[in-house]
Amino acid sequence: MTMFVGLATSYATAMALTIRESPVVAVAELIIRLTPGAIAEWLISIVGQLDKPLLIIGIVAFLVAMGALAGSLARHSVLKPVLVWVVLALIGGAAVMVQPGASVVDVLPVLVGFVTWLVVLSALSKPLVTERDHPELESRERRVFLMVAGVFGLAAVGIAGAGRVVGRGRRHVAESRRLLRLEGVTRPLAPTDTTIGLPGIAPWQTPNDDFYLIHTAISVPTIEPKDWTLRIHGLVDRELVLTYNDLVARQLTESWMTLNCVSNEVGGDLVGNAWWSGIRIADLLEEVGLDPSADCILQTSEDGWNCATPLSALIDDRDAMLAVAMNGKPLPIEHGFPVRTIVPGLYGYVSATKWVVDYEVTRFADVSAFWTDRGWSEEGPVKMASRIDVPRSGDDVAVGDVNVGGLAWAQHTGIDTVELSVDGGEWQPAQLAQTPSEDTWVQWALTVSLDEGEHELRVRATDNDGLEQTGVRRDVLPDGATGWHTIQVRAT
Known part of the structure; x- marks a missing residue:
């Protein structure tokens, strides 16, 4: 119970100060950053996109358990439960301070939560120690009860108010997006022949609501458009800082492009096509002038x-672009x-930066990046x-x-043929729909004859360079x- 009050006041303080991340969220993001790539991929393969909600639930459950432990220790000692909370507060404070752009103000929610917990724990612990010898202190119990109830009430009000602050911030951005022209x-x-x-x-064409995330x-x-900027710097002749209005005032380009995630399993759906x-x-980089030694941009x-x-x-x-x-x-x-x-x-893990705010022109040898630090390869071609x-x-x-x-893709190269094999037999060519460019996926289809019983179907593609998809x-x-997508069906 005391832990809940501490968490509630901490969260309410973060929202009241318009700090984007509460300490719990900061700890969760620190855990994500410290998790090795293989473990992260294994967890995602098990729970999918529930990984982040489950992480938050796990952290809160752990904190509640620690709160119960501290409460139990408080029956016999004042120092031990305080040490438990000091350790938790230090972890929370450290997680907050390693966030990009963090300042001392961002630690205030941790301190407020810690102090609130001390006050409530102290109030709840005293009667447990004294009532055996002083049963007449019933009025003190009432005062303690009223104080704790008041703290809970304030915490509830704080959470509700904080929720409104968070919701209001998101609603403001959503409204700005809606009104944007x-x-x-x-x-x-979409061309009809696709x-x-x-x-x-x-x-x-993948609708926005169905596009993998x-x-x-x-x-x-x-981020409000009026507050957004992009800084291009590093190994350049001229540094450039663009506002949103600066960016959209330039010549726009439009094209169909298929994106896919490196975590997409064979036959998976972490892929989508949009306009x-x-x-x-390229135009922006030409404008700033590139040092010949540069070989990458740290986004x-x-x-x-x-x-x-x-x-x-x-x-x-x-058509690599800053998409709006x-x-x-x-x-x-x-x-x-x-x-x-x-x-x-x-x-996407080497290119598709959302909410992008910084481009540093640099060299692979001089920088490290989120996923490559966790064991993923450096350049990431699809x-x-x-x-x-x-x-x-x-x-x-x-x-x-x-x-x-089904579908096939080989962005920036394009698909030439798709073939299907039944039960390990000869490869049969499929009919392909048209595509407006080599940067999109292509639909394919064919008709096969199946006898009664179990059958195995597998598909492979060949790109426009003549490279055959590996099995x-x-x-x-x-x-x-890599590998051929293979399915089993039963003909009856």
Whole structure:
């Protein structure tokens, strides 16, 4: 109970001071940063996108358990429970101070929570020690009860008020996004020949609400466009600082691009295709002038996450951009509003920085980045992949002709052919839909004849350079999964 009061007042203080992260969130983000890549990938494979909520629940449960321990120790000693809380407060304070841009003010919620806990624990502990010898102190118990009830009431009010502050901040940004009008951004009109016409295949254009969402932020940054800036510095001739208005006043480029996460398993759905609008990064880098020794850009997000992106992928002929719109609308908050980086042909862990605020032109040898520090490879080019969407593995299908279809992708190279094998037999070519560029996925379909019984279907692709997709199964770590997507069906 005392721990709950301490946590509540700590959270309320953080929100009242408009500190973006409470101590619990700061600890959670510190744990994420310290978790090795292999362990992080294993946990994600088990719980998926529930990893962050479960982490928060685990931290709160641990704190409640520590609070119970401190309360038990308080029956016999004053020093021991205080030591428990001092250790927890130091951990919380350290987690807060290592956050990007942290100051002494950010530690205040930890101190307020600690002091509140001391007051409440002291009030609750005294009657437990004295009532055996002084049962007449009933009035003191009443006073203690009223004081504790008052603290709980204030904590509840604080949480409610803090929740309104947080909600109000997000609502303000959401309203700014809703009212934003971006000149030059057009609504997407997917070419009709990009769809193969087989029901069950994922849509060629992925709606914003269905687009996969991967990030390390426990608390999603909310940035008003008027407050956003991007600094480009490092190994450049001229440093450049752009405001949001500076950025969107420039010439916009728009294109269809497929993005996928390096954590995508063979046949997985951490991939999506959208109409992106933004400003070409190559133009900005030409403006600042690049040192010939530079080979990467260290991108940093508002929440401190960073990645090192190969410079070659930002200045070649692909449409690497600072995106401001997705499918004809300003970026969703969760997908990086107001500005994020998009680089076709690279996995997101080395390129797709949401809420981006800093570009440092540098060298791979001189920097470290979030995921590469955890065992992932340095440059992260997308691996060619294909998957079967129809039928699903384990489905029952009718004996005879069966329609099979799915998607394939090899961004910045493009898909030339897709083939299907039944029960390890000869590879049969599939029909491909059209694509507007090599940076998007392609739908494919064909009809196969199945006899009664169990069957195994597997798919492979070949890209426009003539490279055939490997059938060797490899895990997502360190640079993306490989292997042919294989399913089992039963014809009846």
